Amino acid sequence: MSIFIARILIVAASVTHASASCAYGTHLSPRAEGAPIEVKTFGYTGAIGPLNWAALDGGSANVLCATGKNQSPINMVDGVFKTLTAADVKLQINDMPEGTEFENLGTTVEVVSKGGTLEVGGKTYDFKQFHFHLPSEHLDNGTSLAMEMHMVFQTPEKDIAVIGVFVDLDNGVAASAPRADSHLSAIVQLPPSSLATAAGTSSALLETVFSQVAKIASPGSVVETKPLVMSELVNILLAGSFQSYSGSLTTPPCSEGVMWLVSTQKLKIQTATFKKVRSVIGFNARYLQNTPGFNNLLAVGAQSAVAAKAAAAVPAAPAVKI
């Protein structure tokens, strides 16, 4: 059973108490170490799902989810983004030799940062956390990937930048051949250089993080990761470029003005690892939004429904047979 089913049970009696006022609720600010984990009160199915996020707080905090014209995720096709090269970006992320907290927020699994900065467009953002969506939220030129990692950065003035990284599946047969009998610990110990150069190789960082995902199967649970070598990730990202556009948070309150940097580099994971993560996350991708600058698809859809209903008039639309 996925965490989201469990969440629906938890949330069923308290959905009207959902708060969207806290920055923590946006996946932006990691909680203080040791503080209780606040399980989210939005979801991905039915009445607490993405099409109804605007209603969840009973006020207007989430209104942009239903009205914003620069919402995320989107289909990453030519024309909607501009390309930033590694030279346009200064990225530094602290290694975490002592590990860090890996927690289940009910809506995603998230790794708390131990510091780092992103300098882009004249601003310096602090690295807060990274979390995962399954399947990918953005489409890579029309294609859905297995997962997507979101690395969240914020300035002291609360401006937000997110690096999106597609997570693809290792090819299995081909890629696993040289290490068919190796254990996860051996993979984790692969030198960084082999990761950055071997296209078919699973990400050591992701395999290390996800090796403990079964320990946070329940919303609100947390585990300490093994050491995380973040410089490996930085090297991989800076070997590619970034597809940049101005979008939104993909979770309530769907705040806009978020600087998106979708990496052209993909991280790979083993299929077996993917399935372990899937057994915890289940499904947590918001539906695709309209091209930036165009009307929110909920408004477009509502208008279509009104027009189609009017056209249907009498007799009523055929219900059963076509």
Place this chain on the structure above:
Amino acid sequence: MSIFIARILIVAASVTHASASCAYGTHLSPRAEGAPIEVKTFGYTGAIGPLNWAALDGGSANVLCATGKNQSPINMVDGVFKTLTAADVKLQINDMPEGTEFENLGTTVEVVSKGGTLEVGGKTYDFKQFHFHLPSEHLDNGTSLAMEMHMVFQTPEKDIAVIGVFVDLDNGVAASAPRADSHLSAIVQLPPSSLATAAGTSSALLETVFSQVAKIASPGSVVETKPLVMSELVNILLAGSFQSYSGSLTTPPCSEGVMWLVSTQKLKIQTATFKKVRSVIGFNARYLQNTPGFNNLLAVGAQSAVAAKAAAAVPAAPAVKI
């Protein structure tokens, strides 16, 4: 590049000509063999995507996409379906020793049936075709699967039944160990008995069909499959049970009264095969619909937006910072 990007280019100038009046356009009726393939005029992104399907024909043919209260796909959780056992269902599908047509409709890849019947609930449906969605459209108790196969049946009176089968990824390392160096042809030749019993084994049927998916990368293209042993599939399905509910087509015109039978048996494919299919399909899953009997989520979402906008009043909702 996925077929959907190509489709957007094709459709861009002709979206107002979209027709939803033909049964063929619903994925129900296979075309006559040799007849030209009609590339679909709906899509999965932006203004031709699922939130705006009701508007695509300029009339009311697709109105149920935006107003129907028994729409598909849904989250398959206890309470929304009733279980039918193999004893409740009589399923017979003709083998296709001479192969059959495998075609790219722009919105999916589809295999044309050479006959078969499904007897359930006192009706006899004829087997028309099967096609694929990526990722899965239904959720399996909260979990998104790699793909979903839809086997479409229809009575002479045009009543529709669809068997949905989740397609999961073969575990790669574990499952591939005994056949690390085998070629696809060897896998296809596995005897049916090993398929029905070996949990980690790829589906011979799917590997056979998909071995040619690269040949139909363009919308409107078609290829003849190798021989298809459909009895293997029937045996697998009848070894499990069916989660049944009354829903809709997951494509325009979103007609309701469709009898869904979601199999508890999953078919597996190799990760490498999945990636080949993905490079053609890209993404073609409609967003999750509301629990059967509850309001259409587009109506719910529109109402939420109106309420949230009213609550926002003046001053305007925060746009950039949170």
